[in-house]
Amino acid sequence: xxxxxxxxxxxxxxxxxxxxxxxxxxxxxxxxxxxxxxxxxxxxxxxxxxxxxxxxxxxxxxxxxxxxxxxxxxxxxxxxxxxxxxxxxxxxxxxxxxxxxxxxxxxxxxxxxx
Amino acid sequence: xxxxxxxxxxxxxxxxxxxxxxxxxxxxxxxxxxxxxxxxxxxxxxxxxxxxxxxxxxxxxxxxxxxxxxxxxxxxxxxxxxxxxxxxxxxxxxxxxxxxxxxxxxxxxxxxxxxx
Numbered sequence: 001x002x003x004x005x006x007x008x009x010x011x012x013x014x015x016x017x018x019x020x021x022x023x024x025x026x027x028x029x030x031x032x033x034x035x036x037x038x039x040x041x042x043x044x045x046x047x048x049x050x051x052x053x054x055x056x057x058x059x060x061x062x063x064x065x066x067x068x069x070x071x072x073x074x075x076x077x078x079x080x081x082x083x084x085x086x087x088x089x090x091x092x093x094x095x096x097x098x099x100x101x102x103x104x105x106x107x108x109x110x111x112x113x114x
Numbered sequence: 115x116x117x118x119x120x121x122x123x124x125x126x127x128x129x130x131x132x133x134x135x136x137x138x139x140x141x142x143x144x145x146x147x148x149x150x151x152x153x154x155x156x157x158x159x160x161x162x163x164x165x166x167x168x169x170x171x172x173x174x175x176x177x178x179x180x181x182x183x184x185x186x187x188x189x190x191x192x193x194x195x196x197x198x199x200x201x202x203x204x205x206x207x208x209x210x211x212x213x214x215x216x217x218x219x220x221x222x223x224x225x226x227x228x229x230x
Binding site: 004006009032036041042043044045046049051089091095101102103104105106107 | 118154155156157158159162170173205207216218219220221222223224
């Protein structure tokens with residue numbers, strides 16, 4: 001029973017356009033959310049995070065939006081670049097009680113076409 | 115480099131053999147995590163350490179799996195009497211301070227285990 005769901009296994013966008021990757025969660029105890037990016041043959045790399053006290057966090061071309069009532073978060077990449085092509089994992093944890101145990105989604109493979 | 119390293123990168127073994135997977139965390143990092151990632155899935159938590167103390171092993175699937183970090187640095191994940199279902203990518207991560215869930219976890223490249 002997946003607590004973190006990424007329902008789109010893949011996404012293809014044109015260079016320069018916006019990429020929107022979605023993630024849903026079921027556990028209402030989650031209060032910290034992260035996005036990791038993974039290139040082939042490498043480990044996942046931290047990209048951006050958001051605490052449940054916020055609804056938006058922005059870092060350059062990357063913005064994460066959190067909708068707690070819908071238990072939904074999304075990662076926006078604008079403008080998308082070919083180097084953004086990778087697998088993106090959504091992850092969540094419960095700050096209270098947990099000690100860093102991250103629950104990951106299955107990932108979404110983003111392809112940015114030149 | 116100064117990142118998390120894991121060895122071996124690939125391990126092929128026969129069913130019933132024991133395997134030991136090694137993780138070298140980033141120097142000075144207090145917390146060390148082990149994850150398992152099946153094909154097409156995200157990483158799944160196995161266990162974690164603060165220094166040499168194993169804080170949580172709730173994700174270890176059964177008693178054939180064990181982990182240690184005797185000196186608070188390098189860690190070994192051991193799988194005894196391997197089975198084909200143990201085949202997966204095993205990932206290690208480390209973070210700077212223990213007990214703070216907002217700390218960034220830095221992942222290693224993983225060990226691809228194949229059990230024949």
